[in-house]
Amino acid sequence: MLVEEIEETNNSKNSEHSKNTVDSEKIKEQIKKCMLLLQRHTKDEEKFVALLILPKLLNPKDKELMSIVFKEIDFVFLRRLLISDNSDNNSESQSSLYKIISLNIISSFCYYPEFLNEKRIIKTIPYLISILNENEDLEVTLEILDIFILFTTNENTLREISIPESIKRINNLIINSNHDEIKDKSIKILLYLCQSKYCNSVITIIPKLSEYFIKNNSEFKFRILEIFVALFANMSLNKMRLPDNNQWLLNITKALKIILSNKLGSSQNDNCLILISSLIRMKGIEFFFLDDNARENNEFIENGDKKIKLMDNIQFLTLVAHLACTETRVLLDDYKDEGDLKEIDLKEEEKLKLIDIQKRIQEMLPICFEIIEFIINILVQYSEYDDENNMSSNNEVYNILKKNNINSKWILSLREALSETILALMEFVTEKAQMYEETKNIEKIDNAIVLLSTRILSSWLSEDIEMFQKESLYIIPALIEIAKIRPKSLDIIPMNNISLVFSEITTDETYQQEFIKKEGIKVLFYFLENNSDINDNTLLNIFVSLINIVMLNQEYVKSHKSQWKELIQYYNKYSYTKDSNITIYSYLIVLELSILRLTHSECTSENERVIIENSIDFIIKSKDIMDDSIKDLWSLSFSIFSELSENNINVGKISLLNTSKLVSLTKDSSLSDAEKGYLNKILNSIRNAAKN
Numbered sequence: 001m002l003v004e005e006i007e008e009t010n011n012s013k014n015s016e017h018s019k020n021t022v023d024s025e026k027i028k029e030q031i032k033k034c035m036l037l038l039q040r041h042t043k044d045e046e047k048f049v050a051l052l053i054l055p056k057l058l059n060p061k062d063k064e065l066m067s068i069v070f071k072e073i074d075f076v077f078l079r080r081l082l083i084s085d086n087s088d089n090n091s092e093s094q095s096s097l098y099k100i101i102s103l104n105i106i107s108s109f110c111y112y113p114e115f116l117n118e119k120r121i122i123k124t125i126p127y128l129i130s131i132l133n134e135n136e137d138l139e140v141t142l143e144i145l146d147i148f149i150l151f152t153t154n155e156n157t158l159r160e161i162s163i164p165e166s167i168k169r170i171n172n173l174i175i176n177s178n179h180d181e182i183k184d185k186s187i188k189i190l191l192y193l194c195q196s197k198y199c200n201s202v203i204t205i206i207p208k209l210s211e212y213f214i215k216n217n218s219e220f221k222f223r224i225l226e227i228f229v230a231l232f233a234n235m236s237l238n239k240m241r242l243p244d245n246n247q248w249l250l251n252i253t254k255a256l257k258i259i260l261s262n263k264l265g266s267s268q269n270d271n272c273l274i275l276i277s278s279l280i281r282m283k284g285i286e287f288f289f290l291d292d293n294a295r296e297n298n299e300f301i302e303n304g305d306k307k308i309k310l311m312d313n314i315q316f317l318t319l320v321a322h323l324a325c326t327e328t329r330v331l332l333d334d335y336k337d338e339g340d341l342k343e344i345d346l347k348e349e350e351k352l353k354l355i356d357i358q359k360r361i362q363e364m365l366p367i368c369f370e371i372i373e374f375i376i377n378i379l380v381q382y383s384e385y386d387d388e389n390n391m392s393s394n395n396e397v398y399n400i401l402k403k404n405n406i407n408s409k410w411i412l413s414l415r416e417a418l419s420e421t422i423l424a425l426m427e428f429v430t431e432k433a434q435m436y437e438e439t440k441n442i443e444k445i446d447n448a449i450v451l452l453s454t455r456i457l458s459s460w461l462s463e464d465i466e467m468f469q470k471e472s473l474y475i476i477p478a479l480i481e482i483a484k485i486r487p488k489s490l491d492i493i494p495m496n497n498i499s500l501v502f503s504e505i506t507t508d509e510t511y512q513q514e515f516i517k518k519e520g521i522k523v524l525f526y527f528l529e530n531n532s533d534i535n536d537n538t539l540l541n542i543f544v545s546l547i548n549i550v551m552l553n554q555e556y557v558k559s560h561k562s563q564w565k566e567l568i569q570y571y572n573k574y575s576y577t578k579d580s581n582i583t584i585y586s587y588l589i590v591l592e593l594s595i596l597r598l599t600h601s602e603c604t605s606e607n608e609r610v611i612i613e614n615s616i617d618f619i620i621k622s623k624d625i626m627d628d629s630i631k632d633l634w635s636l637s638f639s640i641f642s643e644l645s646e647n648n649i650n651v652g653k654i655s656l657l658n659t660s661k662l663v664s665l666t667k668d669s670s671l672s673d674a675e676k677g678y679l680n681k682i683l684n685s686i687r688n689a690a691k692n
Helices: 002-016 024-037 044-057 063-072 075-082 092-109 125-130 138-151 155-161 164-176 180-194 199-215 220-232 235-239 247-260 266-289 292-296 313-334 338-343 348-385 396-403 408-439 448-461 469-483 494-505 509-517 520-529 536-552 554-559 561-574 582-598 606-621 628-647 649-656 659-667 673-691
Strands: 300-303 306-309
Touching: 024 044, 024 063, 044 075, 044 092, 063 092, 075 092, 075 125, 092 138, 125 138, 125 155, 125 164, 138 155, 138 164, 138 180, 155 180, 164 180, 164 199, 180 199, 180 220, 199 220, 199 247, 220 247, 220 266, 247 266, 247 313, 266 313, 266 348, 266 396, 313 348, 313 408, 338 348, 348 396, 348 408, 348 448, 408 448, 408 469, 448 469, 448 494, 469 494, 469 509, 469 520, 494 509, 494 520, 494 536, 509 520, 509 536, 520 536, 520 561, 536 554, 536 561, 536 582, 554 561, 554 582, 561 582, 561 606, 582 606, 582 628, 606 628, 606 649, 606 659, 628 649, 628 673, 649 659, 649 673, 659 673
Parallel strands: none
Antiparallel strands: 300 306
């Protein structure tokens, strides 16, 4: 009787009024009658009729009404409908109808975040997962996927759909379904998961998905690319345990080779570069040389209905380098900082378009820079070990490149790609530094793009300063200016990148003069005084730069005695390196002794006395160190100390207290003739001091 009342009222409602004009009280009354039929004690037929009618009565926007229905409805019955099949004497169409009815009701609740946290929804998820497969009715599958997309908005439901079985079924839909809409929604769900803290759940499907990535020849190839981009760009990846077998990575590499063989749009090209940079970060040079078959350029692969000849490994590496370099030059040309944008007078629509372009530039330039820096490191390591006399090497990069028959042609190609980009970066950084000089607007150089550009320049110039002699001279003032800043835009200290360039440019007299002229020495002194932000490599580079100036420009040091004497006070500050870093300490000793010699110091202060005494200890204790660079510094310090002893009676007096230590060196047969001469000068100064 109750069923008939509901049906009659519903039919009357459909014939007389639209759903939007029916009195809300009548709707609530009919919903209450439906809810009575949906109690556990009623028959399934009655529940089914109520479920057929209920969606027509419900207004998903009426939260109060939805809350009442959610509280009263029998979820056990809804779940039973989800797993109804032919075994219950239902036809296939009937089974699908039952599922659709249940899914429609469940879906209406999923628009409310508070319902998603309820156990009644959580307990329903395994039932949804169990019927998610490519053989299910299309409407059913699409409805489940829509519900899953809603689940991605909630922590609890997202966790429940991230289980391996769920991921496996979603992946099977992507690979096996013939319906684009199913593929599209499945990919959306995986993209959400890849960007969440549950990204590790997607790892289980990487092998199969990577195989499909190669074979697929439709637009979904680029959607799968998006999945891998999202997954490998996720910072949580460091904690993931990736499949032990590298076949999945080889599959991705092959798919990228196929994609990059075609003309791409900017977003597709961007995604390729983002994925490549992520995989370089993970695997280094190994990423490019996993496939031994691709070494000889003889591999064909099925892609859709045709076979494609894959580019070989070296071609792939070179192509990536050229892409990153070309993209960098284009993006730098279009770059505008915030100040530039404010000054441009455009219509609102054009300005929004320009802002979008700048967002892409801000995202893609760091990606390109990462690839370029990787290529620079490859060239550096290869050149260091590429010696005819070098029959074997422990350097991984060099060995891999040699194994893959890299030759001068490929090296030249890489260098050409990089050289054009380095010139563009020099022009860019120089221009920004000049604008800062003119406007005093620190944001001209304190922004991520300028600082990262400087980092790449530093990597290149520290290895090849001679390639662009004229341009290198012009970039020096910009580097000095940028080295001074404590950036707000990035958590980096530019000096930690630039200091190595300073140590290189100060080896050349022309560059050194420009460095001095632009007050580069003051920058070095500043960081010796304020060293909390610099690392050991930077400290070493500062000492090397100062020694280069001391050795090449002695007259300058002599004419600026008071400035250089300030270095003497830093000895105690950095003497700790004697125990922690003997290389830095060796440079420190050479530097301090050089200053004492060139400034004609009396060597009577406490700091000067300590330097002399510790120099004697260094000469005696470090003579047997095998490291060639330290051995050279030891010999240099020995030479300078002997000259000091010869010209300064006070040095002889301090040495007098260490006579026994120095005399012990006379028994050392390993000393060269020059070193024996140094020792004799020191011993003579001791004799003179003793006479006085």
